[in-house]
Amino acid sequence: MIRRQQTLGERLEERGISRRSFLKFCTTTASLLALPPAFAPRIAEALESQRRPSVIWLSFQECTGCSESILRAGSPSIESLIFEAISLDYHETLQAAAGHQAEAAREQAMAENMGKYLVVVDGSVPLGNPGFSTVAGQSNVETLKRVAKGAAAVICMGTCSAFGGIPYAKPNPTGAVPVSEIITDKPIVNVPGCPPIPAVMTSVIAHYITFGSLPELDDLGRPKVFYGQNIHDRCYRRPFYERGQFAQSFDDEGAKAGWCLYKLGCKGPTTYNACAVLKWNEGTSFPIEAGHGCLGCSEPNFWDKGSFYAPLSTATELGSGTVAAGVLAGAVLGAGAGYAGRKMQEKGKAGPFEAPPVADAGQKENS
């Protein structure tokens, strides 16, 4: 655990971070959060005077990719310092303590910061057999309920905790659910992605420290500032989409020329994330720039939306089976309709063409 009595400003000063660098970070954070530049000093003031908030990071059914992602925030970038500067009191992968000591650290942090600490969750929560994911003899769902009880807010880090993610995908053998299905009485912010962008995570924390509240969220609980626009709208390959220039395979001339990856299954048009703007690995590139279509990892159920390599405009369930069944059913109905039609024709024809008896006809003529 980091010594908790220091403020962030004091700690940065101790580490030789200049005020200029710090203010630069604050301006960047304000920009990331789409706040006016005037907010930068306010962020600086809030961060400087703020005691490092206690953060308890719970890992459930996950792959640790989210932690890996945030650790690669680019050292010694200011994001990683901010991450380091929060008091990360519990993180099973990162903390030095192990076993009972680790659990004791969490209990202590909860007791000292009751009602004020942040809970970060990565991984979905299995509701099936507790043996699917248990830490220190306690099932994930018990841990989550217990820890979230005294939390100021819960940040769901990654698609698994936000929407269930891969464990939630069909057939969901562990009965996995997202955090929001268990915790309903605390503010929850979803930071989905597989993994999410590190700067997004640190900015959400910075927003919380500055304003004491979570940023404005969309209908899926995601910060609008990062998840407000789809990747397609900000993609540098968009002009090729407009012109109908699509790569046909991953190694054809179109792919080499950087044409749109829509045909190769890119889910950019239906995926809301900041990948095309913030990019990854300190702004190096993002999946589409690396030549692969977007998988749509920050959207709910992205694993179950058909093939990653099928264009969005294709049908997901329509196939030859449907057509064959239709032909068969249509043939049965058609045969029935044809038979009924013939019977009606025969019945109709029998009437008008039935010649009257000759004698009657003669009487008619006479009368």
Add this chain to the structure above:
Amino acid sequence: MTLLDFARGPALQGAAFIFVVGMVWRALGLLLLHRNTPLSRNRDNHLARHGFRTVLSRFIPAPVFERRVSFQYVAGWIWHLGFFVVLLFFKIHVMFFQGLLGFGWPTLPNGVVVAVAGITLGVLLWLLGRRIVNPVLRYISTFNDYSSLVVTMLPFITGFLAFAHYGFAYETMLALHILSISLLLVWFPFSKLIHVITLLPSRYILGVKFWRRGVQA
């Protein structure tokens, strides 16, 4: 399940099933009906040839009605051709067919398809307006006429908006586009749109009947 998931999945599947059922049902029902047996001697010995001739000759207006019906013919030609061009030669549509059939075919540049789609939609709107404004057309128009026109136009409108990323979000517009196509598929076999399978055979039958009786039409 999002609206797009529903549209791409169950909606399209259900609509395609209803479409196939309806088309086979109605086509077979018509084919199985009794045909009239001619009671008189044929006046022409090349009925099949003349039947096909009638099929083709009706694609252009009869000279005697030329001035009165040319607009209808030209407008009809433009939007029908436009419909097929947009349906079959737009890249994203070919991707759809490729996903379904396993093979694709050459496409037209997006600019050309967008222009054709614009003209097609314009003609359809004009025809709808004409049907409403023209007293005679209005008098003979039924729900089937209006609904079939509107149901045919909807995929064009939603397709334009989806392509241009206008209106709702792309996934919503794409879903609405697919749903409008689903509506068209469901409506198709049970409305006057069934003419797609009845038009040419009925022209042929009419031609044969006329020529058998000596009417050269």
